[in-house]
Amino acid sequence: MPRVSPVLRKCRKALQDSDVLKVLQSEITHELCSNRFQNIQSGSLGDFLVEWDSSKSQDVVLRRKCELGEEVVVSAVLGPVTYGRDSVFPREVLMKVCLKKPGLSSILQFDCGVSDRGNAGSEFDIHNACYIQSSARVDSSAYRGPLFSSLDPQLQDALKEYLVSKGIGENLTNFLLLHLRKKEQGQYVNWLHKLESLVAKGE
Known part of the structure; x- marks a missing residue:
């Protein structure tokens, strides 16, 4: 000592x-x-409410109840840093969207990526989609369906339009990009x- x-x-x-x-x-x-955030378009939550946004965590969780009683839950976090040949690329947002119909325990889950297009705003792509039979027990070894990219392009577009109809549009993705980047800086x-x-x- x-x-x-x-x-x-x-x-x-x-x-x-x-x-x-x-x-x-x-x-x-x-x-x-x-x-540094001047080129990111501002957005809004729309009909979503913030369910979780701790200053000590990196993620944010939003919830919305649709007119027919459907529940939509969005969980989002900044993705990992990616490097190009000469620089660091802007980080995308990893977004999980879960939809549940009233009276059912099953969930439709979409794993998405939100990318920044600068002055053109943001856009999201669906990386994966799966149907989970019970929200109480999620078995990680269960078959999650085919690769989303292997689905018929018309079906891919239809599923994206379905998410947009549930409030997952550019306003929300702009909000998530700006909010999560400001949160990280804070x-x-x-x-x-x-x-x-x-x-x-x-x-």
């Missing part, structure tokens, strides 16, 4: 010498002043503030 204090003193001096505090403050200022800035506070205490 007697060695701990000298080690801490050396670490503190190293922090001071490398101006970590100034770097952190500069990064915070940059994040707060940058207007979490990053909060982390920088905590780090700045720790370094400042050390000095």
